[in-house]
Amino acid sequence: MSGALAGKVAVVTGATRGCGRGISIELGAAGATVYVTGRTTRAGKSPMNRTETIEETAELVDAAGGKGIPVRCDFTSLADVDSLRDRVAGEHGRIDVLVDDVWGGDPFVEFGTPFWESDIDKALGVVHNGIDTHLIALHRLLPLVVKGRGGLVIEVTDGDDDEYHHSTGIPYYLVKSGIRAIGRVLGKDLADHGVTGMAVTPGFLRSEMMLEHFGVTEENWREAEDPDYALSETPRYLGRAVAALAADPNVSRFAGRTLASWTLMHEYGFTDIDGTQPDWGRWYVEVHQAGLDPATADAAKYR
Structure with missing residues (x-):
């Protein structure tokens, strides 16, 4: 992938940590200039x-x-996003890759x-931080994508289908299924402008927050008590998926779809940073749906 995105301009929303950080790094590894946007800075x-x-x-x-360019931006604020848009327009005049990963609903x-x-206030907070932010980002930034042809817009969600899991609740499900719906609509609306719109999802993520949740680090994550965490992946895994999509001259074949890190791994052949290829999708089908005990399944077969 080295140099595959040289000269390309990318904007990643929600790039402070997690998938946004992993995606930003991998776009940079492919040579892109990346506007790294989010709310937390060294000043606050x-x-x-x-x-x-x-x-x-x-x-x-x-x-x-x-080339990483940090820009503080609260995507609930039209003024902040307008400022980001104006800066990118003034410095480059376009966006080649827009990755909409903003969240903030935790x-x-x-x-x-x-x-x-x-x-109810918390429920509405989930929706406001998870959906409104995406709509604001798209409304203000898409004009810089459609100015040229061949651009890519990626919505980042959780899950590659609309199956409802009872424990997640309505607000979280509404956000994540809504983002997949946005990806489907973008696939249609942007096609006439020569731009590809779609959505992607990670598997079981080893983000900073998830590592803390399980009381482990990137060095000893295999000691997590949850047996499913044996199939976890770093944010860089999805980052490599996004970088591969951005470098693919035929990416339009995926327009409107929601594709998972493991699906794209089979498509492009990349690995996670440890050299393995975690396949959460196959694990879910062959272990969970088959009624097997994840604690006794051979996780190595799925990496």
Whole structure:
């Protein structure tokens, strides 16, 4: 992938940490200039109260071989997104790759709580931070994508189908299925402009927050008590999927679809940073749907 995206301009929303950071790094590794956007900077934290910053992500993009440009942007603010748009327009005049990964709903999600017993303000907070932000980003930034032909717009979601899992609840499901729906619509609406729109999803993620949740680190993540975490993947895995899509001259064949990291791994042959190829989809079918005990299944066969 080295140099495959040289000269390309990318904007990644929600790039402070997690998939946004992993995607930014891998776009940089392929030679792109990446506008790394999010709310947490070294000068101040977002309401998420995390330590990761957009400056750190930009430095990781630089180290990978690209050019990282950190821009603080709250995607609930039209003024902030207008400022981002104007900066990109003034410096480059276009966006070749737009990755819409903004989230910010974690403080509001009440997993496992019946909707009618939940806090309605929190429920609306999930939707506001998870859907409104995507619509604002697209409304303001798509004009810079459709100015040229051959661009790519990717929505980042959770899950590659619309199956409802009871524990997630209505607000979270609404957001993630809604983002997949946006990807389907973008596939149609952008086609006439020579731009490909679609959605992608990671598998079981080893993000900064998930590692903390399981009380492990990237060095000892295999010690997590959840047996499914044996099939986890780093954010760089999805990042490599996105970079492969961005470098594919025939990416339009995927317009409107939601594709998973493991599906794209089979398509393009990339690995995670440890050299393995975790296949969460096959694990889910052959272990969970088959009624096997994940604790006794041979996870190595699925990596």
